[in-house]
Amino acid sequence: MNIGIVYTIIRKEEKLIIDALEKKGHKVIKIDDKEQLITLSNDDNSEEFGFKIVLMRSLSLQRSLWFAKYFEEKGIKVVNDYETINTCGNKYLTTLKLINNNIPSPKVIMAFDNNSALKAMEKIGFPCVLKPIVGSWGRLISKVNDIDSAQALLDHKKAINSSTHNVSYVQEFIDKGNEDIRTMVIGNEVIGGIKRVSDNWKTNTTLGAIAVKLQMTNELRELSLKTAKAIGAGVLSIDILEQDGKYFVNEVNATTEFRNSLEVYGVDIPEKIVEYLEALNNEEN
Amino acid sequence: MECKTCGFEMKLPDDLEKNEIIECVDCAHEYEVDNVDPFVLKDAPECEEDWGE
Numbered sequence: 001m002n003i004g005i006v007y008t009i010i011r012k013e014e015k016l017i018i019d020a021l022e023k024k025g026h027k028v029i030k031i032d033d034k035e036q037l038i039t040l041s042n043d044d045n046s047e048e049f050g051f052k053i054v055l056m057r058s059l060s061l062q063r064s065l066w067f068a069k070y071f072e073e074k075g076i077k078v079v080n081d082y083e084t085i086n087t088c089g090n091k092y093l094t095t096l097k098l099i100n101n102n103i104p105s106p107k108v109i110m111a112f113d114n115n116s117a118l119k120a121m122e123k124i125g126f127p128c129v130l131k132p133i134v135g136s137w138g139r140l141i142s143k144v145n146d147i148d149s150a151q152a153l154l155d156h157k158k159a160i161n162s163s164t165h166n167v168s169y170v171q172e173f174i175d176k177g178n179e180d181i182r183t184m185v186i187g188n189e190v191i192g193g194i195k196r197v198s199d200n201w202k203t204n205t206t207l208g209a210i211a212v213k214l215q216m217t218n219e220l221r222e223l224s225l226k227t228a229k230a231i232g233a234g235v236l237s238i239d240i241l242e243q244d245g246k247y248f249v250n251e252v253n254a255t256t257e258f259r260n261s262l263e264v265y266g267v268d269i270p271e272k273i274v275e276y277l278e279a280l281n282n283e284e285n
Numbered sequence: 286m287e288c289k290t291c292g293f294e295m296k297l298p299d300d301l302e303k304n305e306i307i308e309c310v311d312c313a314h315e316y317e318v319d320n321v322d323p324f325v326l327k328d329a330p331e332c333e334e335d336w337g338e
Contacts, residue, residue, distance in 0.1 A: 009317055009330065010305040032304060061335040089335075136337015164334075237338070253338035 001281045002027045004054035004076070006067050008034065012259035013270075014057050020270035021277075033063040038070050052284050053077045053277055057255060061089040061134060064255065077280060080254045084232030088254035091133045091169050094231070098249055101230035103223070105249045106241070107172040114154040117168035121150050129171040130157075134164055136253075138204040143173065174241040174248055179203060181214060181240040181247075183221075184256060184269065185228035186276045190221045192265040211261035223247055235273055286326065290314040 003026055007014050021028050029051055054071050056078055058064040068082040080088075087093045091108075098105040109124055111117035121128050121144060130142045130153055144150045157165045180203045183193035193216050198209035205211060214220075220240065227238050227249050237256035241248045258269050286295050293311035301307065305318045306329050315329035 007304065008336070010302060015305060059336040060333060061337065134335060137332075139332075139337075255338050257338050 001053070001278065002029060002051040003277060003281075004029045004031055004049055004051040004071075005057055006031045006033050006036075006054060006064070007057045008032075008059040008063070011257075013257055016262075016270040017055065017057070017273055020268075020274045024274060024278075026274075031067070033058045033060060033067060036067070038066065049074075049076065051076065053079065053281055055079050055273070055277065056085065059255070061085070061136075065089070077284060079277065079280065080234035080236070081232060084234050084236075085254045087231055088236070088252045089134060091131055091251065092167075094252055097230050098227070101226065103227055103230060103249050104247060106174050109170045111168040111170060112166065114158060117154055117170065118147070118150055120168065120170040122147070124170055124172050126150075127173045129173050131169045131171060132165060133167050133169050137206040138202045140165075141202065143201055174243045174250075176201075176241040176243055180250065181220065181242060182237050182261075183214075183216075183224040183240065184235075184237045184258070184265070185224050186235050186272050187233060187279070188225070188228075189272075190216070190224045191269065191272050192216065192267045193220060193224070194261045194264045196261075205257070205260040211264040213264055213266075220247065223249065227252060235276065286324075288312060288314055 003021060005028055018028050054076055056064050056068055064085050065082060068078045068085055071078050072082055087097055092110060095105060095108050107124060109120035111120040127143050127145045130144050132140050142153050144153060178199060178201060179195050179197045181193060181195055184191050193214040194211040195214045196203040196205060196209040197212055203209045224238050228236050231252050235256055237253045239250040241250050262269060286297055288295050288309040291309060291312035293309055295309055301318050303318055303321055306315055308315050316326040317329045319325040319327040
């Protein structure tokens with residue numbers, strides 16, 4: 001099959017997926033999201049890309065959305081699709097989906113100016129977690145221990161002067177220790193999971209957390225599948241917090257990374273992604 | 286190719302492609318392949334606000 005891959009840069013993940021596709025004889029058409037144009041015109045003679053499926057690996061949330069919508073409008077299947085990317089890329093939308101599907105997740109209060117954000121934090125209780133609604137890799141996520149640090153953080157957010165940062169996503173602090181759980185779901189299959197262990201409360205591997213083996217349980221498997229079903233089919237990684245034996249789904253990622261944890265998963269993730277794309281391609285034909 | 290940051294002699298794989306990210310194993314400076322033929326490296330891009338998973 002011919003398959004498009006939208007990318008920003010080619011990291012180990014994209015390289016492995018491209019290699020896995022090419023090893024199986026598939027033709028990969030690479031689309032650089034910085035160079036590719038989107039022409040919108042009634043006179044447009046519908047650009048032909050030569051593929052029916054495109055894998056979205058753009059690092060940019062905005063460009064992922066624009067390209068996903070564009071390809072979907074052209075009848076091309078996008079993995080993950082626009083709605084899924086949009087939901088995963090916005091913590092507010094993710095939380096709405098989770099609670100509407102009775103999936104346990106930390107309590108959240110949204111606030112839209114500094115005074116109401118302070119009230120939200122007092123209502124949730126300290127410590128709490130302040131997050132940008134859009135963002136990844138733990139950027140600008142803060143554990144807020146008291147009202148003084150809350151005030152300082154909100155002042156700094158205001159100084160950024162961005163419409164995104166004028167919104168406060170205040171989340172209940174889950175006392176998970178310095179670790180969390182990440183599971184990966186591809187289509188209807190939970191392909192595995194890892195624990196991410198850090199030397200502080202943030203557990204992003206991009207910030208130095210280490211992936212260690214996870215004992216996958218039926219409970220985690222069912223929670224992961226239920227979450228994936230609620231968010232959207234595709235290739236998803238699900239971040240789960242554990243407190244006193246109870247699980248909370250924290251976030252869901254639509255452009256999953258695995259270069260720091262491939263061996264710990266113990267699963268050939270690029271191959272699993274290729275198999276999923278092949279199955280979709282067969283459905284399309 | 287010599288790392289411009291630390292001077293380490295980097296051994297580059299043969300199958301590098303445009304936009305691929307490579308890292309100096311000595312100092313962790315990241316480069317992006319800007320062109321394959323002729324081979325040109327540039328600094329890897331800075332992380333943008335909406336980049337992530």
